[in-house]
Amino acid sequence: MNKKIIISLLALAVIIPAVSILGFDTVQHDNRLYTHSSAGISSGASIEEMVDNADYIVEGKLTNAKSIEVPMGSSEDPLRIKAVTYWTIQVDKFYKGEPVKELVFLRAGGETSKVVSTFDGLQWNVGDTVFVYLTEKDGTFKQYGTDKISFKFTESGIAEAYPLWNSKPIEQLREEQIVLTK
Amino acid sequence: MNNKIATKTVLILSVIMIGTMGTTQAFAWHDWGEPTWATASNGFKCNSFSGLTTHYVTPCTAIRSAASTWNGVSDSSWSLVYTTGTAPIHHEAGESLDDDHVAETANMLQNGKIVGSTVTYDPDYCFEDSANANSPGTCHDMQSISLHEQGHIQEVHHEWWNSVMVSGLNVGTQQRTLFTHDVDVLEARYP
Numbered sequence: 001m002n003k004k005i006i007i008s009l010l011a012l013a014v015i016i017p018a019v020s021i022l023g024f025d026t027v028q029h030d031n032r033l034y035t036h037s038s039a040g041i042s043s044g045a046s047i048e049e050m051v052d053n054a055d056y057i058v059e060g061k062l063t064n065a066k067s068i069e070v071p072m073g074s075s076e077d078p079l080r081i082k083a084v085t086y087w088t089i090q091v092d093k094f095y096k097g098e099p100v101k102e103l104v105f106l107r108a109g110g111e112t113s114k115v116v117s118t119f120d121g122l123q124w125n126v127g128d129t130v131f132v133y134l135t136e137k138d139g140t141f142k143q144y145g146t147d148k149i150s151f152k153f154t155e156s157g158i159a160e161a162y163p164l165w166n167s168k169p170i171e172q173l174r175e176e177q178i179v180l181t182k
Numbered sequence: 183m184n185n186k187i188a189t190k191t192v193l194i195l196s197v198i199m200i201g202t203m204g205t206t207q208a209f210a211w212h213d214w215g216e217p218t219w220a221t222a223s224n225g226f227k228c229n230s231f232s233g234l235t236t237h238y239v240t241p242c243t244a245i246r247s248a249a250s251t252w253n254g255v256s257d258s259s260w261s262l263v264y265t266t267g268t269a270p271i272h273h274e275a276g277e278s279l280d281d282d283h284v285a286e287t288a289n290m291l292q293n294g295k296i297v298g299s300t301v302t303y304d305p306d307y308c309f310e311d312s313a314n315a316n317s318p319g320t321c322h323d324m325q326s327i328s329l330h331e332q333g334h335i336q337e338v339h340h341e342w343w344n345s346v347m348v349s350g351l352n353v354g355t356q357q358r359t360l361f362t363h364d365v366d367v368l369e370a371r372y373p
Contacts, residue, residue: 076272077300080290081290109286118339119287
């Protein structure tokens with residue numbers, strides 16, 4: 001990481017804790033809204049820890065959102081569904097790790113013609129600029145602070161998703177691919 | 183997990199997204215155009231809360247109290263009726279795809295109307311009755327969380343201030359009463 005990037009990240013690290021006191025983990029900086037992938041933050045990690053420990057740090061713009069329906073997983077009513085959303089991140093900067101052009105990220109919540117899922121986490125919207133922190137272990141990539149979503153590069157440069165839900169793979173999601181275009 | 187519990191805010195605020203949000207999430211004040219229930223009176227039930235860590239609170243009791251609060255809005259026909267039988271609204275423990283939130287509400291639609299709803303409370307977090315002096319104060323007040331989620335059942339989105347729909351309740355704190363704004367929204371949507 002070069003000096004300029006380090007300074008930039010440190011500057012953000014100063015701003016973000018102040019905002020976090022209010023419960024925010026999004027920060028306005030240079031007239032841009034920075035939204036940090038919040039799994040790490042919600043698990044108690046500081047921005048500094050995330051910067052130090054993440055293997056990949058991506059800054060990018062959300063360019064597309066595609067929601068799909070998945071089973072709720074309720075044993076009481078197997079027909080119940082909710083929505084999850086694939087977010088396409090057009091990568092502008094790579095602070096750590098090997099650069100890629102585009103990252104498709106899976107998150108809870110979304111809306112289809114059959115279901116509207118609302119969650120109480122950080123909301124993403126097309127057009128937002130986001131930071132995403134990923135960790136890597138043995139070629140598998142995960143959002144910092146969570147074991148629920150992982151990515152794995154294939155030889156073709158495609159990263160397949162292995163999302164787990166209640167510790168079980170969801171077939172619909174396994175059939176989809178998270179594309180991490182190099 | 184303990185780190186999560188210690189986190190000052192888990193219902194992370196979406197409200198600060200005001201500056202860039204162009205979707206319905208941002209301007210939830212009216213929620214006009216959002217789908218509504220075909221009828222204002224619906225049954226709800228409590229499914230399994232297995233795996234949910236609780237302190238001095240029975241989840242379904244807290245959920246029923248929250249429902250009573252919404253039911254108490256006098257100039258609205260909105261009414262949630264507890265049942266152990268078949269009901270369109272379910273509350274249960276359920277893990278979420280993301281780690282950053284304690285609860286999620288999914289409203290199922292049919293012909294533009296809400297026909298079913300499932301609220302899941304994430305067992306990655308702990309819940310308490312924060313009005314109980316013996317509560318640890320480091321968990322989420324179940325009744326307050328449910329009050330908020332039951333707003334989502336109505337398809338009301340997040341607010342910025344003076345509302346139970348503000349997403350950002352600290353652990354160990356309560357918001358068990360409705361704000362004037364919440365009452366106004368409910369009365370407008372379900373007169």
